[in-house]
Amino acid sequence: MPGFAATVIIRATAAEVFEVISDLATHPQWASDDLTIERTGERTWRSISRAKGRTFHADLIVTVVEPDEVFEFVSSDETGTYGHGFVVRDLPEGCEVARYVTARRLGIGQQALYWLTLIPVRRPGLRTSLSRLASLFA
DSSP, rough: OOEEOOOOOOOOHHHHHHHHHHHGGGGHHHOSEEEEEOSSSSSSEEEEETTTTTEEEEEEEEEEEEETTTTEEEEEETEEEEEEEEEEEETTTEEEEEEEEESOOOOOHHHHIIIIIHHHHHHHHHHHHHHHHHTOOO
């Protein structure tokens, strides 16, 4: 399925950055959209985001937690189901964070929405969120 990715170098250790990205409750601090997230279970969350005058309600399920290295979750809302992932690795000057989003199980209408609307909006938003994440460690 289609997807997109972005990376950033952050002046912090992989462990410090992983602590922030693996706690979904912190995502509103650095998200590119107006976002609220609440825990609904051990690995489940509910989010409400507002973008371009629309409100989206999503169910989130944490699927992978490899401490200080990989964090992934799946979100499902009315536009489709998406895999979100982060890979963190230490570098001499800090750490590199790669973030990726992959569309999953999209119907025909959802695929059209993805290519016409979500890609042009979400790709820059991905970079914005990583810049905001980096600013937390500045």
